[in-house]
Amino acid sequence: MKKGLAKVTAIGLCVSMLISLAGCSGGGGSATTDKAAEKAAEAVTDKNIQSEAEGTQEPIELTYWYWEDEQGTIENMLKDKWEAYAGDRIKVNFESVPSSSFHDKLITAISTGTGPDVFICKPMWAPELYGMGGLMNMEDVFEGWEYADEVDDFMLEQMRAGLDKLYLYPRTTIVMYLYCRKSMFEKAGIDYPKTVDEFFDACEKLTVDTDG
Structure with a gap:
């Protein structure tokens, strides 16, 4: 698998399209999830695979963490879309982590440099993750996304979680x-x-x- 610069660049685009809202993990998905997944694949493959990985046939490998409540929903829906668009150019490893230990495991993984490339999380975790260097600034990437206007401003403010830039991207909303x-x-x-x-x-x- 090809890693390095091509992977790091792809992570930035991928996170902006796939990161979760508020850890809301009901049984069903949403139109936001559906469209974000498809367009994330387009962004990564079109803008990054061709420019950073040009001249090689090695696929880029990404790891995606989600908590167990969504197993069967997240993986089945996103995996099909990634494979349909990216083919063998991107390989996404979906890893289900128990919700009860997700936060602690994520913090430990990031602090030891073994964290996932993409993960769902709650906005309230953002300052902590940011302080650890575990988040990427996605403001410019989001502004350049053709569907940016379809995301409600209120949702974006929630994702900023008091930080100066956009480090999380809303994936799903549910009524609590x-x-x-x-x-x-x-x-x-x-x-x-x-x-x-x-x-x-x-x-x-x-x-x-x-x-x-």
Whole structure:
């Protein structure tokens, strides 16, 4: 496997497209994940493989860490996209790490120089990782990305985590909590939603046409 400059450059682009939001790891993915994965592969292969690895057929090898809750979702979805676009030019090794020990293992790996090239993390970890030299400034890379305007400014601020530049990239957003007004459900005679489908069904039942 080819490593070195070509790999380091690819890491920068790859991180900007694949890094996670807030460690939110529900069972499903999102359109953000889907598009980011595909365009990350394009960015790395087009801008880096051709320029830095020109003249060699050796693939670039990257290691991607994610916590176990997303096993089967992250790897299956991203792996297919990388392989479909990059073919043999990029090899991504997906490694599942238990969520309970993910932070400590990541810190240890980075401090010993054995950390992954790409990983999901919570924004609150950013200052610590930055202080260790474990993050790359992705501001310029992001600004040059053709889909940058589709990312909400609020999400980007969350990713900056109080730092001066963009070191993380939002991958997925999920709803952590949902509050219901008890009186509205009681008046409509419906139960509180326990699933997403029940939530949308309740929204329809609670919608009132104020114009008659």
